[in-house]
Amino acid sequence: MKVKNIIFDLGGVILDLGFERMVKRFEQLGIEKFAEYFTPQKQVDFFEDLELGLITPEIFYDQFRRETKSELSNEVIEETWNLILKDFEKDRMDLLTDLSAKFSLYLFSNTNAIHAKCFEKRCLEQTGKPLNSYFQSLYYSHELHLRKPTVESFQEVLRRSNLKSSETLFIDDNAANIAGAKEAGLQTYHLETPKMLTEIDF
The missing domain is CATH 3.40.50.1000 (HAD superfamily/HAD-like)
Known part of the structure; x- marks a missing residue:
């Protein structure tokens, strides 16, 4: 056809995708075994909920801190989470x-809304x-x-x-x-x- x-x-x-550099940075920030929460093939519930648009980025950040027992700011989580996205x-x-x-x-x-905002901005800047x-x-x-x-x-x-x-x-x-x-x-x-x-x- x-x-x-x-x-x-x-x-x-x-x-x-820069999965390894994202994981490394989260681990440097004190989140041990970050890959147990998220991989390109499998993720825990709140990552999947974000990907399905069932929760807002703000709720995601709160759940992220609670699950990882961290006190990272929304901005640091966003910046580090976006490290998975490489250049166009x-x-x-x-x-x-x-x-x-x-x-x-x-x-x-x-x-998810966090990544989409980042890669759409980056595409415009780079192309x-x-x-x-x-x-x-x-x-x-x-x-x-x-x-x-x-x-x-x-x-x-x-x-x-x-x-x-x-x-x-x-x-x-x-x-x-x-x-x-x-x-x-x-x-x-x-x-x-x-x-x-x-x-x-x-």
Whole structure:
């Protein structure tokens, strides 16, 4: 089936993640074994609640302090939490611009209000263009109140943009998300390390 639309994951596909540097910094701030609270694959309840938009960033910060038995300020938690987000690479953003001439592009990310505020600001600063200018629509888990890899999350993205699953390619670096997309009827591409987005033959 001919691909007319491409849905991209953000972290690990368009934007590299600095998980290790974030963990290291939290541990330097006195939170031992931070990875027991959060990894890209699994997180404790209040991280997931933030990603589903069920709690505000302010409630998240309070729960973070309570669970980690720390007294870090909201600002320090935010700054350190955002260390997971690396920079926007010019070659990948140029690729998106080129692809938009042939396909309708969409973004679907499991993310949260704190990270979204950071990476949207950074995209504008680093590329001179807002993130939403590269895509037809941006879909964030905390706004949808649904997250990958549930079939329902993919169905909602398709519904909102009036896309046919059979004509839509989904690209993600997470195998579970790829499986969910396949179950929803999408064509898929599993971008596995060390392959880069710019190395895919579109």
